[in-house]
Amino acid sequence: MMKLHNYFRSSASFRVRIALNLKGLAYDYVPVHIARGEHRTGPFATISADQLVPLLEDDGERLSQSMAIIEYLEERHPSPPLLPSDALGRARVRALSESIACEIHPLNNLRVLKYLVRELKLDELAKNAWYRHWVREGMLAFERQLAQQPAGIYCWGNTPTMADCCLVPQIFNGQRFDCDFSGLPRTMAVFDACMQLEAFQQAQPSRCPDAEA
Numbered sequence: 001m002m003k004l005h006n007y008f009r010s011s012a013s014f015r016v017r018i019a020l021n022l023k024g025l026a027y028d029y030v031p032v033h034i035a036r037g038e039h040r041t042g043p044f045a046t047i048s049a050d051q052l053v054p055l056l057e058d059d060g061e062r063l064s065q066s067m068a069i070i071e072y073l074e075e076r077h078p079s080p081p082l083l084p085s086d087a088l089g090r091a092r093v094r095a096l097s098e099s100i101a102c103e104i105h106p107l108n109n110l111r112v113l114k115y116l117v118r119e120l121k122l123d124e125l126a127k128n129a130w131y132r133h134w135v136r137e138g139m140l141a142f143e144r145q146l147a148q149q150p151a152g153i154y155c156w157g158n159t160p161t162m163a164d165c166c167l168v169p170q171i172f173n174g175q176r177f178d179c180d181f182s183g184l185p186r187t188m189a190v191f192d193a194c195m196q197l198e199a200f201q202q203a204q205p206s207r208c209p210d211a212e213a
Contacts, residue, residue: 002026004054005044005048005053006055007031007032007034008212009205011170011172014204015165016066017202018169018200019165021200022165023080032053039053048062049064052064054066054069056069056072067162074162081161082160083161084156084157092149093155093162096155096163097163099142100142101166103138103141104170108135128177132178135177136180139174139179139181140183143185143186143187146186146190154190154194160200167191168194171188172204172205
């Protein structure tokens with residue numbers, strides 16, 4: 001059985017949990033407490049080259065980086081698909097996914113937030129203002145992208161894709177920081193539609209074995 005090393009609050013880990021659930025793939029949940037530094041010490045640090053979660057173990061191989069893991073799952077287990085069947089559709093879904101994974105998330109992950117506080121000496125208010133600014137900017141761009149797509153229930157069409165796997169965790173994290181999601185009608189409608197599905201509900205942080213209040 002596959003093993004997924006992850007942290008309940010990690011949005012990158014959340015993406016992979018959703019993808020595994022949508023594909024109906026069983027896996028062992030292996031918690032790595034990022035806030036306590038478990039990714040940099042102990043057993044996990046010896047098997048993870050970049051010392052980041054998620055890390056997927058499958059058939060004796062180890063894969064890092066959530067987007068690469070999801071693409072791997074898509075190739076190994078193509079049904080149900082998380083990417084459209086046509087080249088343009090796949091490019092559109094990847095662009096939506098990367099708007100979150102490459103444009104929003106890197107500016108606001110835990111390493112960056114800790115650096116802002118410890119090295120740059122920002123207080124809590126300033127740190128949170130940084131977070132909210134970049135989430136808001138990124139989500140406005142995401143909404144503009146959705147407005148250019150054909151109407152559908154999800155980010156692309158009427159079945160969940162990799163883009164939805166990225167969107168939902170970003171909204172969850174943004175809600176923790178009281179981000180402004182007003183004026184994003186299509187984005188939030190997609191989020192609400194996703195959260196009606198068992199695959200998304202079961203993957204959410206509060207359902208994880210290592211969940212904390």
